[in-house]
Amino acid sequence: MRPLASRIHVLTGEGALSVFAHANELERQGKSIIHLELGEPDFHPDKPVLDAAKAALDAGKDRYCNVAGVPALREEIAAYLLRTRSITVDPNNIVMAPGCKIALFLAMMALLEPGDEVLYPEPGFPGYPSITRGFGGICVPYLLTEKNHMQPDPDEIAAKITPRTKLIITCSPNNPTGSVTSDAVQSRISELAVQHDLYVISDEIYGRIVYSGEYFSMLRYPGMAERTLIVDGFSKSFAMTGWRLGYTIAPPQIVPAMTMLSINSYTCVAEFSQYAGIQALRDSGGAVPRMVAEFARRGARFAEGLNRVPAFRCLAPEGAFYAWVNVADTGLSAEEVCRIMLEDAGVAAIPGAAFGPSARDFVRFSFASSMEMLDEAITRIMKVSPAWQSVVATR
Ligand SMILES: Cc1ncc(COP(=O)(O)O)c(C=O)c1O
Numbered sequence: 001m002r003p004l005a006s007r008i009h010v011l012t013g014e015g016a017l018s019v020f021a022h023a024n025e026l027e028r029q030g031k032s033i034i035h036l037e038l039g040e041p042d043f044h045p046d047k048p049v050l051d052a053a054k055a056a057l058d059a060g061k062d063r064y065c066n067v068a069g070v071p072a073l074r075e076e077i078a079a080y081l082l083r084t085r086s087i088t089v090d091p092n093n094i095v096m097a098p099g100c101k102i103a104l105f106l107a108m109m110a111l112l113e114p115g116d117e118v119l120y121p122e123p124g125f126p127g128y129p130s131i132t133r134g135f136g137g138i139c140v141p142y143l144l145t146e147k148n149h150m151q152p153d154p155d156e157i158a159a160k161i162t163p164r165t166k167l168i169i170t171c172s173p174n175n176p177t178g179s180v181t182s183d184a185v186q187s188r189i190s191e192l193a194v195q196h197d198l199y200v201i202s203d204e205i206y207g208r209i210v211y212s213g214e215y216f217s218m219l220r221y222p223g224m225a226e227r228t229l230i231v232d233g234f235s236k237s238f239a240m241t242g243w244r245l246g247y248t249i250a251p252p253q254i255v256p257a258m259t260m261l262s263i264n265s266y267t268c269v270a271e272f273s274q275y276a277g278i279q280a281l282r283d284s285g286g287a288v289p290r291m292v293a294e295f296a297r298r299g300a301r302f303a304e305g306l307n308r309v310p311a312f313r314c315l316a317p318e319g320a321f322y323a324w325v326n327v328a329d330t331g332l333s334a335e336e337v338c339r340i341m342l343e344d345a346g347v348a349a350i351p352g353a354a355f356g357p358s359a360r361d362f363v364r365f366s367f368a369s370s371m372e373m374l375d376e377a378i379t380r381i382m383k384v385s386p387a388w389q390s391v392v393a394t395r
Pocket of ligand 1: 039098099100101102125171175203205232233234235241245246
């Protein structure tokens with residue numbers, strides 16, 4: 001047989017999915033597992049959202065539909081973004097996609113030529129470097145460090161910009177660090193993008209899950225409207241992971257490219273999902289603020305619990321639903337800590353290297369799980385922590 005396309009060999013998978021598979025295997029063998037590995041809210045959409053999907057199906061909205069998305073949904077998204085993010089978006093510049101990930105994939109496909117350099121946050125969503133390599137781009141990570149409170153360092157970004165840089169990817173709140181990029185830092189990144197004529201893909205999928213203060217979209221800064229592609233979706237903020245609803249907001253000159261890529265790939269997004277999306281955005285029952293308040297409560301308590309575990313160090317989560325824990329002081333690798341937690345304590349979490357090599361001393365826990373489960377996870381981790389306390393003692 002002839003070989004597969006070489007791009008396949010440069011793509012990488014996601015640590016969360018492989019830990020999930022291992023945890024499921026242990027569960028099948030009868031072990032009790034607390035799943036803190038996946039980035040999936042443990043909530044489901046409210047009844048009006050489900051009713052809207054059912055009504056859409058009853059009305060026969062199960063056909064091919066508008067490539068860019070149902071116009072009523074795109075208008076609702078524009079109204080939602082004005083209300084929640086203070087940005088004015090033309091509904092004609094929104095292209096729906098079956099999930100934020102495919103929006104990101106196609107946005108990068110629209111922008112990248114082989115040899116183009118892409119700056120992206122590390123630790124960060126594993127798709128950024130994988131997709132970059134898949135399109136022949138060059139990966140140029142900028143680091144989020146504890147020393148810098150997980151904020152990007154605009155000086156580092158400036159130093160890494162070359163004539164071949166085409167794109168900066170930003171993500172706030174960030175997966176896996178749970179950090180929210182400050183207005184000042186985002187403003188400086190936007191100035192760099194304008195100064196060097198770069199595109200920015202702003203991954204705002206966690207934009208609604210912020211625990212204090214105002215959220216600043218990349219579209220708020222001067223000169224950004226013509227160079228920013230926002231990717232967002234319903235998976236996290238509306239607990240709709242399986243509905244596969246996402247979108248790109250692109251500058252008008254890029255919208256035809258995004259539409260062309262939709263035509264050549266998924267054709268359109270499931271129409272009944274889109275009608276449910278309209279109801280989710282209207283959120284008549286206040287489900288989203290309730291969910292975010294609950295995540296805030298859990299995040300604060302879980303981080304406090306993790307900080308009680310010997311040799312664990314966790315910053316307070318500012319957004320998303322991840323606790324990012326430095327485990328270097330255990331004297332074990334993060335992989336070994338995760339193995340002990342999974343196999344001996346039944347707590348599934350992801351070694352930081354899944355989010356970039358510089359994150360090898362960290363572990364990501366998702367706290368999108370009930371408070372009881374999170375408390376139980378801390379109790380179980382405490383019980384197995386002598387495994388690393390003895391290592392610490394011998395050093
Ligand atoms: C930062 C980030 N971007 C994009 C996605 C993809 O989301 P979706 O379910 O909409 O494809 C995720 C999902 O984990 C994510 O964490």
